[in-house]
Amino acid sequence: xxxxxxxxxxxxxxxxxxxxxxxxxxxxxxxxxxxxxxxxxxxxxxxxxxxxxxxxxxxxxxxxxxxxxxxxxxxxxxxxxxxxxxxxxxxxxxxxxxxxxxxxxxxxxxxxxxxxxxxxxxxxxxxxxxxxxxxxxxxxxxxxxxxxxxxxxxxxxxxxxxxxxxxxxxxxxxxxxxxxxxxxxxxxxxxxxxxxxxxxxxxxxxxxxxxxxxxxxxxxxxxxxxxxxxxxxxxxxxxxxxxxxxxxxxxxxxxxxxxxxxxxxxxxxxxxxxxxxxxxxxxxxxxxxxxxxxxxxxxxxxxxxxxxxxxxxxxxxxxxxxxxxxxxxxxxxxxxxxxxxxxxxxxx
Amino acid sequence: xxxxxxxxxxxxxxxxxxxxxxxxxxxxxxxxxxxxxxxxxxxxxxxxxxxxxxxxxxxxxxxxxxxxxxxxxxxxxxxxxxxxxxxxxxxxxxxxxxxxxxxxxxxxxxxxxxxxxxxxxxxxxxxxxxxxxxxxxxxxxxxxxxxxxxxxxxxxxxxxxxxxxxxxxxxxxxxxxxxxxxxxxxxxxxxxxxxxxxxxxxxxxxxxxxxxxxxxxxxxxxxxxxxxxxxxxxxxxxxxxxxxxxxxxxxxxxxxxxxxxxxxxxxxxxxxxxxxxxxxxxxxxxxxxxxxxxxxxxxxxxxxxxxxxxxxxxxxxxxxxxxxxxxxxxxxxxxxxxxxxxxxxxxx
Ligand SMILES: CC(C)[C@H](C(=O)O)[C@@H](O)C(=O)O
Ligand SMILES: CC(C)[C@H](C(=O)O)[C@@H](O)C(=O)O
Numbered sequence: 001x002x003x004x005x006x007x008x009x010x011x012x013x014x015x016x017x018x019x020x021x022x023x024x025x026x027x028x029x030x031x032x033x034x035x036x037x038x039x040x041x042x043x044x045x046x047x048x049x050x051x052x053x054x055x056x057x058x059x060x061x062x063x064x065x066x067x068x069x070x071x072x073x074x075x076x077x078x079x080x081x082x083x084x085x086x087x088x089x090x091x092x093x094x095x096x097x098x099x100x101x102x103x104x105x106x107x108x109x110x111x112x113x114x115x116x117x118x119x120x121x122x123x124x125x126x127x128x129x130x131x132x133x134x135x136x137x138x139x140x141x142x143x144x145x146x147x148x149x150x151x152x153x154x155x156x157x158x159x160x161x162x163x164x165x166x167x168x169x170x171x172x173x174x175x176x177x178x179x180x181x182x183x184x185x186x187x188x189x190x191x192x193x194x195x196x197x198x199x200x201x202x203x204x205x206x207x208x209x210x211x212x213x214x215x216x217x218x219x220x221x222x223x224x225x226x227x228x229x230x231x232x233x234x235x236x237x238x239x240x241x242x243x244x245x246x247x248x249x250x251x252x253x254x255x256x257x258x259x260x261x262x263x264x265x266x267x268x269x270x271x272x273x274x275x276x277x278x279x280x281x282x283x284x285x286x287x288x289x290x291x292x293x294x295x296x297x298x299x300x301x302x303x304x305x306x307x308x309x310x311x312x313x314x315x316x317x318x319x320x321x322x323x324x325x326x327x328x329x330x331x332x333x334x335x336x337x338x339x340x341x342x343x344x345x346x347x348x
Numbered sequence: 349x350x351x352x353x354x355x356x357x358x359x360x361x362x363x364x365x366x367x368x369x370x371x372x373x374x375x376x377x378x379x380x381x382x383x384x385x386x387x388x389x390x391x392x393x394x395x396x397x398x399x400x401x402x403x404x405x406x407x408x409x410x411x412x413x414x415x416x417x418x419x420x421x422x423x424x425x426x427x428x429x430x431x432x433x434x435x436x437x438x439x440x441x442x443x444x445x446x447x448x449x450x451x452x453x454x455x456x457x458x459x460x461x462x463x464x465x466x467x468x469x470x471x472x473x474x475x476x477x478x479x480x481x482x483x484x485x486x487x488x489x490x491x492x493x494x495x496x497x498x499x500x501x502x503x504x505x506x507x508x509x510x511x512x513x514x515x516x517x518x519x520x521x522x523x524x525x526x527x528x529x530x531x532x533x534x535x536x537x538x539x540x541x542x543x544x545x546x547x548x549x550x551x552x553x554x555x556x557x558x559x560x561x562x563x564x565x566x567x568x569x570x571x572x573x574x575x576x577x578x579x580x581x582x583x584x585x586x587x588x589x590x591x592x593x594x595x596x597x598x599x600x601x602x603x604x605x606x607x608x609x610x611x612x613x614x615x616x617x618x619x620x621x622x623x624x625x626x627x628x629x630x631x632x633x634x635x636x637x638x639x640x641x642x643x644x645x646x647x648x649x650x651x652x653x654x655x656x657x658x659x660x661x662x663x664x665x666x667x668x669x670x671x672x673x674x675x676x677x678x679x680x681x682x683x684x685x686x687x688x689x690x691x692x693x694x695x696x
Contacts, residue, residue: 089538118576120468137485137506142542148549152510154542158485162500188590190437194490194502201496221597224572228466228601242536246594249569253576 002034004308007066007273011044012088013282014292014335015072021294021339022070025320026301028346029313039066044282045076045088054091060099068304069096069275072297073282090140097133100272102265103164104171105131105241106303107248107279109231114326115256123232125255128179130172130236131244133265135164136195138241160195160240165202171268172238173206176213182235184216186223186243199240223247227254252279259292260325262299264307274307276300290334295321298342320345350382352656355414355621360392360436361630362640362683363420369642369687370418373668374649376694377661387414392630393424393436402439408447416652417444417623420645421630438488445481448620450613451512452519453479453589454651455596455627457579462674463604471580473603476527478520478584479592481613483512484543486589508543508588513550519616520586521558530583532564534571534591547588571595575602600627607641608673610648612655622655624648638682643669646690668693 008023010016027036041059048054063069074092076083097105111117111125137158144154176183185203189196200217207215218226220243226233227250239247252261261279278296286292299321305314323345324338333341356371358364375384389407396402411417422440424431445453459465459473485506492502524531533551537544548565555563566574568591574581575598587595600609609627626644634640647669653662671693672686681689 087538087541090541094539118467118469120466137504138539140541142540144542144546146510147545150510150514152546154508154546156485156506156508156540156543158504158506160502160504162494162498166498188593190435191442191486191590191593192490192504193435193438193488194492195504197495198492198500198502221593224594224598225601225606228576228598229605242539245536245539245569246572250572250576250598253573257577258573 004030004034004036004068005066006036006038007041007063007069008038009041009043009069009071009074011072011074011282012046012076013073013284013287015044015074015282017287017292017335018278018294018297019070019072021335022297022301024339025298025317025342025346026304028343029301029305029317030310033313034310043092044074045080045083048086048088049076049082054086054088055095060095063096064100064272066273068273068308070301070304071275071277073278073280075282077284094138094140096275097265100265100275101267102133102275103168104266104268105133105244106264106266107131107244107251108262109248109251109255111255112260112322112325114328115260117254117256119228119231119254122254123230125231127231127234127251128175128236129244129248129251130168130175130238131248132164132168132239132241134241135160136241158192158195158242160198162198162202165198166206169202169206169238172236173210173213176236177210180235181213182216183213184218184223184234184237186218186220186237186239186247188220188243189217190219195240203238220247224250227251231255248279258296260295260299262296262303264300264303266307274304276304290336291332292335294335294338295325295342298339316347319347352378352382352384352416353414354384354386355389355411355417356386357389357391357417357419357422359420359422359630360394360424361421361632361635363392363422363630365635365640365683366626366642366645367418367420369683370645370649372687373646373665373690373694374652376691377649377653377665378658381661382658391440392422393428393431396434396436397424397430402434402436403443408443411444412448412620414621416621416656418649418652419623419625421626421628423630425632442486442488444623445613448623449615450481450623451516452614452616453481453592454612454614455479455592455599456610457596457599457603459603460608460670460673462676463608465602465604467576467579467602470602471578473579475579475582475599476523476584477592477596477599478516478523478586479596480512480516480587480589482589483508484589506540506543506590508546510546510550513546514554517550517554517586520584521554521561524561524584525558528583529561530564531561532566532571532582532585534566534568534585534587534595536568536591537565538567543588551586568595572598575599579603596627606644608643608647610644610651612648612651614655622652624652638684639680640683642683642686643673643690646687664695665690667695
């Protein structure tokens with residue numbers, strides 16, 4: 001039997017709670033086919049407050065030895081003064097994405113049967129955002145002078161390379177080709193002319209290799225309009241790290257909420273383990289109350305299995321979530337009850 | 349009688365059509381109180397294709413001699429190869445904003461009575477976005493090396509200064525104080541740490557001067573969620589140039605469309621004329637068909653009058669638009685018919 005070595009970073013707030021349900025469903029879905037050998041890494045705001053560590057080198061190295069990573073959510077209570085000097089997001093979450101070269105941040109959006117969109121007329125929403133994960137304004141290439149004086153200047157540099165853009169654009173074309181043959185590049189080429197030109201030229205250069213894919217372009221501002229007025233028009237959106245961050249929260253909102261949004265931080269080359277996480281944060285305000293919806297974490301385990309080549313087990317999880325969502329009657333269920341519901345709906 | 353010297357840049361596509369209706373309503377609203385002396389400037393993609401000029405220095409200087417600017421929309425047919433080397437947006441629209449130091453880009457959003465939001469349950473939407481207009485990733489401070497080779501690197505620099513952030517944040521506090529005392533800073537402080545810190549510290553430093561204003565902070569991704577799930581929570585949003593661009597298109601979408609979204613590019617110091625324009629673009633596909641809704645252009649003239657201190661005339665325009673929108677029965681009206689309707693509803 002195959003063994004999957006899984007690094008588990010529950011993190012803070014509701015992170016460990018939703019990961020627990022994700023692991024239950026994951027184990028059940030691969031039962032008889034694979035064994036999930038987990039290593040827990042206690043990382044996040046709580047660990048930082050206790051030990052001062054954010055992501056020690058030896059733990060990063062240990063995580064990198066695994067086949068995949070399942071992450072809950074990291075981040076303490078907003079405004080906690082003790083966290084002021086630690087940027088857990090940068091030092092832990094983004095560090096993992098960058099160190100493990102997660103250049104594809106894959107974020108599917110579906111309006112599941114039975115789920116009510118805040119939009120009157122959402123139509124059939126089923127698209128994926130292929131967000132670049134290792135470049136753009138996320139590189140941490142900023143700086144400031146005369147900090148705290150009236151003459152302060154604070155810069156942030158968005159770094160974009162042909163190397164980085166090409167690999168994620170290729171991935172997006174592959175996705176489009178395997179889906180409904182629609183690819184929309186989203187950028188702001190009329191303002192960010194250098195980066196925009198690189199993205200545009202890259203898409204244009206690769207397009208002839210995928211003659212079946214219809215390529216479209218939208219400025220990021222216009223893309224938000226269409227996500228509200230006609231989200232069904234999208235199949236695959238490819239975009240940079242920051243635009244992808246913004247658009248995927250909006251995508252989650254229009255398709256029934258951040259509680260259902262799964263994501264994969266992928267290193268498609270396989271050089272490093274990929275990392276799967278719900279798009280939502282640690283929500284410290286509801287931690288421990290049992291109110292957190294683990295669906296996004298559960299769906300993230302389906303992306304994990306897909307990535308590891310276990311498509312049938314992945315499909316079983318998706319089918320179970322579909323059945324569970326369709327059966328929900330709107331009465332609140334605890335985190336564990338949602339896990340129970342999905343487990344019960346898991347096809348044999 | 350007061351004379352308002354108005355520079356008019358109709359621009360491309362539907363720009364001149366909507367500006368024509370805006371001017372009709374503007375003139376009627378100030379009748380007896382002021383005379384509108386217009387100077388037309390033929391600028392935009394059409395002019396560029398004819399003469400090769402985007403914004404000649406002498407025309408910029410002539411525009412700057414006016415009391416205010418009314419702009420329709422600029423930009424040619426997307427993908428027109430003859431426009432490939434001219435970036436009309438950068439060379440004309442952004443050049444005007446930067447040269448005339450329009451550091452406040454004021455974008456009100458209202459769900460008008462009678463207008464149907466694409467959201468099932470929008471609530472009472474009535475907020476303004478105070479978008480910084482002269483800094484951030486819009487400064488044009490990018491560059492690229494090895495263009496067209498596999499080793500290309502394309503950078504974009506977001507420049508943020510204490511000078512620039514403080515003046516727009518002060519303006520936003522004034523707005524909040526004159527409205528419902530709510531101010532939400534939107535940024536991405538956990539990723540853009542240098543710029544984010546400057547924005548955050550600036551808001552924190554000014555807040556004690558406005559003890560009546562409740563200050564809130566949202567990451568830009570989370571802000572898109574709330575704009576969909578609870579837009580009524582916002583009063584004043586203050587944010588940087590790019591986030592403001594993105595959020596205001598989304599705001600227009602949730603409140604009934606870009607056809608109703610007005611904006612003012614303000615130089616509150618009065619050193620340069622302010623510029624008023626609908627948020628929408630030139631929509632070349634419907635130019636000349638009479639399908640363009642001039643409401644956003646008309647509402648932009650209300651912002652113009654407000655800025656010039658003619659609040660009563662501004663209020664008359666707003667009242668007329670309110671009445672006209674409430675009376676619409678959904679059957680299509682031409683651009684001129686909407687102008688007629690607003691004119692007819694104008695209080696004496
Ligand atoms: C926590 C934050 C750094 C992160 C991001 O901006 O990528 C989050 O918003 C996300 O989308 O995963
Ligand atoms: C045309 C473009 C440069 C402009 C902007 O990005 O500011 C537009 O989108 C706007 O919002 O006025």
